[in-house]
Amino acid sequence: MKEILESSSFMPSFKEAVLTLVDEYTKRSDCLFGRLAGLHYQMFSKSIIEIERVAAAVELIMLAGDLLDDFVDQDGLKILWTDAMFVTSLHIHMAIGLLLAGQKAIADLPIDDYKKVRAQSYILSRLLQSLNGQHMDVTNDIQTETDYLQMLKKKSGSLVAMACFVGTALAGAEKNTVIIEKYANDIGIAAQIDNDIDALYRWDEKNDIKAKKKSLPVLYMLASKRDNLLKQYFSNHIDYNELYAQKEKVIQQMEQEGAFYYAKVMSQIYKEKALQEIEKLDV
Structure with missing residues (x-):
């Protein structure tokens, strides 16, 4: 996930914020959605060279969804940020950025x-x-x-x-x-x-x-x-x-x-x- 984000065109300060978020996320997540994607790719593919990137791309998309879900429900925001006014805009920008980064990672795969x-x-x-x-x-x-x-x-x-x-x-x-x-x-x-x-x-x-x-x-x-x-x-x-x-x-x-x-x-x-x-x- 970090490799995908490091290679993105995000501006440095935004990239740093997103990478920090991924650090926090992976401490409390089993990345089950990414693992499901990787498992299904592995079950049906003769080549599993890209399995980790497939899993990471899906997990970035799911993290974007988690951010939006927390924002809608107002759950868990205090864990990552303290300034509520700052949370609103950064929260949405991060979600959009992660969603696009995950999609681009799939588009860039060396697959048909x-x-x-x-x-x-x-x-x-x-x-x-x-x-x-x-x-x-x-x-x-x-x-x-x-x-x-x-x-x-x-x-x-x-x-x-x-x-x-x-x-x-x-x-x-x-x-x-x-x-x-x-x-x-x-x-x-x-x-x-x-x-x-x-x-x-x-x-x-x-x-x-x-x-x-x-x-x-x-x-x-x-x-x-x-x-x-x-x-x-x-x-x-x-x-x-x-x-x-x-x-x-x-x-x-x-x-x-x-x-x-x-x-x-x-x-x-x-x-x-x-x-x-x-x-x-x-x-």
Whole structure:
């Protein structure tokens, strides 16, 4: 990732800021999307000379998405910057720069042009799908479990699919796309359910409850026949400060009602569905 950015035409001060960001990012990230891209390239390609650059390019694109996601949700910005007014412009510029650097790295690969065009087509189409899912999420356009799962498929499943498809397209093995799309979506849904469960335990770091996002455990509690604090909050009978003051009780109610257990079971179901599709691959 650093090699790609070092060779970019970014002005020195901006390049330094982006390289510092990558340092921080790689300390807390397993670079799973890049590894997915590299894995799919390796599965279907006879040559794996460019595998690390393929993985790095995808990871730069995903880092750009993380920056924009944090900006929209107002999560985690304080970790990297202290001046909120400075954050706004630099944050957006970094995201755009990383997105373009990742795309250019793919365009510069010594691979057949048709394969690179197909890979970039998948990047654009899946990023657009993810944007639609993100819009559903931030506008709280979720009323039912079906809405929630459809949002996750768009928001998260499409990003997993993008990483898988980049490697597959660059290897020239697009006949596998139907199977790959199915298990990629299932992996994305399962992973996001797990993330949403984690966010409910980390109120001081995440804004999900304050923003009234209806994740699977929250939907479960809202559908409960029993009265609970989340119901009172979502129906505006108590405000966020009143809810936060009783956050331990909120978690306790969710555990006692089985909201977390239900969400974990749903996550496991999608993981099992993904494994069933993966078994169909002729690799």
